[in-house]
Amino acid sequence: MIRTERLNFSIGGFALRDVTLDVREGEYFVLLGKPGSGKTLFLECVAGLKRISSGSITIGGRRVERAEPRDRGIGYVPQDYALFTAHNVRKNIEFGLRVRRYPRSRRRERVRQLAVMLGIEHLLERSTEGLSGGERQRVALARALSAEPRILLLDEPVSALDDETREGILVELRKIQRQTKTTTIHVCHDLNEMRCVADRVGILRDGRLIQVGSPDEVSRRPAEPHVARLFRLGTILTGTARKWQSGSEVDSGGLTLRSEQPADGDVEFLIRAGDVRLQPSPSPEAQIAAQVESVLWNDSAVRVDVQAGGTRFRVEVPHGQATALSLREGMALFAAVPPEAVYVFQKPDGEGSLGRR
Amino acid sequence: MSVHPVTGFRSRLFTASIFLFLVLFLLLVVALIAADIGYVDLASVKEVLRSREIRSAAVLSLWTSTVTTAIAMVFAVPMGYALSRYRFPGRILADTIVDLPIVFPPLVVGLSLLVFFRTRVGLWLESMGLEFIYQRRGIVLAQFFVSASYGIRAIKTTFDEVDRRQEDVALTLGCTRAQAFWRVAVRNARQGIVAGAILTWARAIGLFGPLIVFVGAVRMKTEVLPTTVYLETSIGRIEVALAIALLLIVIATVALILVRLLAYPRATPRSARRFW
Structure with missing residues (x-):
């Protein structure tokens, strides 16, 4: 549905470089990256608000890199929503319909339909001043959807909202996207936000698209340490690998760990925080003596930083297990790090790698 | 319950010093x-x-300053937008040239216009029927050159402060660039445009120096109120000169208040707070 091929764009000292991406029809695609990675610029290039220096953009089989924004069939919600402050909510939503000369009755019906869908009927005659963040977001979304675009481009649509409103809006966004079957590109820097909505995710780093896949695929096989950090998969360490059976054995500090992946030489590897187990006493699997350095309880799990053999890594423990272990700082435990918890970053030829970014 | 912050002695002292x-x-x-x-x-x-x-x-003062303001706005709105929104070679130079008439002694503008209409281009314009020297349209031309810069500067500053993203969104909603300009940018900048028009008009109606040089002070033809004040003063009728000046002040005050009331029905900006 949307295809960019070797898209290049530069501004100041920053550049989007050779971004090739294929977003399928009806897909909810999230472009994830740290602030400054080029996400907004990419969206503006697709929207036609920035003229690309080279490459191509195809929407619905039609090359559009020279087409004006209005001819691209897109709905766009910028980060700060950019509501028309000179108009009330109704006129904001019907702005695009007026420009496209929809008859009055059709305009009113479409505005009513969108207002019902987004729960903002009571706001229609209000000025945009004084709307809450969530209300502004809904108005911006209704405005973007008004002319039934084929593509919806959302730039950090919930970043300015509080946690509760954000979750509600994300659920609604997903629901609306399924209802309208609008192909959507949503850019954000928040992992939880991405997990709430994404069919597939692309990781942008310093203007380059470094990996595309479903959230699970990317979690399972992060292309680079940067992706693992962004997905908060665990601790990235460096070490020396040697072949062991069909996988490898990696030495790092005083630790020797096994991985299912073959590797040789200096490597960077990930210890998956969720796959490490902590036990109060040693067992055949849990032989690594570890000391708890810090314990942080959050919504989904308990993050425990441990020190083992001169190496520090993070473990994620379910709440129930953390309570059973009576986790506290300074506590001595035993860690089981199974081969599936150790992921060695691969070079394209399959060899282990260090500093291949 | 008050929406204003609590004010202690120091805050009141600060407010008092500002109001001083x-x-x-x-x-x-x-x-x-x-x-x-x-x-x-x-x-x-x-x-x-x-x-x-x-x-x-x-009447001539009111008429010419109003026409001048209208023509100045025709230039000032697109010029302010161009200077605010576009980056082009020579932009800084263009921006500076816009300000030049503000620093020019007004009399020099009159002299420059006289000289210009003695050049080939000026003479050609006159031969085409576009006479300005000692003509009423000369009043408008001189007023335009001296006062338009004030309007352009005010409008450019307003466009600088108007959120450009709203225009971007308008483009994605089906607007051409021109439609986004009229429907969003100009609409959002309307208060600044009115402020620019007021500045231009106020400068134009009080203009005197270049008019004496360029169009003279022909009674019932090119004489505007500021030139009348000058003429009456030059023959020693100070009381009459001051009476005319007061008339000018009354006309200007009424006009400015009317425009403000019409253009800013909600006169208090959101950032305003109670003074005490």
Whole structure:
């Protein structure tokens, strides 16, 4: 549905470089990256608000890199929503319909339909001043959807909202996207936000698209340490690998760990925080003596930083297990790090790698 | 319950010191006007109000300054937008040239216009029927050159402050660039455009120096109120000159208040707070 091929764009000292991406029809695609990675610029290039220096953009089989924004069939919600402050909510939503000369009755019906869908009927005659963040977001979304675009481009649509409103809006966004079957590109820097909505995710780093896949695929096989950090998969360490059976054995500090992946030489590897187990006493699997350095309880799990053999890594423990272990700082435990918890970053030829970014 | 922050002694002292400057300035202006009023006798006021020539000068002043403002806005809105929104070679130079008429002594503008209409281009324009020297349209031309910069500067500053993203969104909603300009940018900048128009008009109606040089002070033809003040002063009729100046002040004050009331029905900006 949307295809960019070797898209290049530069501004100041920053550049989007050779971004090739294929977003399928009806897909909810999230472009994830740290602030400054080029996400907004990419969206503006697709929207036609920035003229690309080279490459191509195809929407619905039609090359559009020279087409004006209005001819691209897109709905766009910028980060700060950019509501028309000179108009009330109704006129904001019907702005695009007026420009496209929809008859009055059709305009009113479409505005009513969108207002019902987004729960903002009571706001229609209000000025945009004084709307809450969530209300502004809904108005911006209704405005973007008004002319039934084929593509919806959302730039950090919930970043300015509080946690509760954000979750509600994300659920609604997903629901609306399924209802309208609008192909959507949503850019954000928040992992939880991405997990709430994404069919597939692309990781942008310093203007380059470094990996595309479903959230699970990317979690399972992060292309680079940067992706693992962004997905908060665990601790990235460096070490020396040697072949062991069909996988490898990696030495790092005083630790020797096994991985299912073959590797040789200096490597960077990930210890998956969720796959490490902590036990109060040693067992055949849990032989690594570890000391708890810090314990942080959050919504989904308990993050425990441990020190083992001169190496520090993070473990994620379910709440129930953390309570059973009576986790506290300074506590001595035993860690089981199974081969599936150790992921060695691969070079394209399959060899282990260090500093291949 | 008050929406204003709690104010202690220091805050009140700060507010009082700010208002001190405002009050001082207002007192100075009012003192000047009061001195004029005190100097003028009733006979001079009656003479001014009854004089056909002075009435004609007042009408001409109002008419020319309004036409000048309209023409200046036709230039100022797109120019302010271009200077604010586009980056182009020579932008800084263009921006500086826009400000030049502000720093030019107004008399020099009159002289420059006289000289220009003695060049080949100027003579050619005159031969095409576009005569300006000692003509009413010359008043508008001189007023335009001196006062348009004020409007352009004010409007450019307003466009700088208007959120460009709203125009971007308008483009994705089906607008051409021109439609986004009219429907979003101009609409959002309307208060600044009115402010620019007020500045331009105020500068134009009080203009005197270049008019004396470029169009002269021909009674019932090119004489505007500021030139009448000059003429009356030059023959020693100070009371009458001041009475005319007061008439000019009344006209300008009424006009400016009317425009403000019409253009800013909600006069208090959101950032305003109670002063005490």
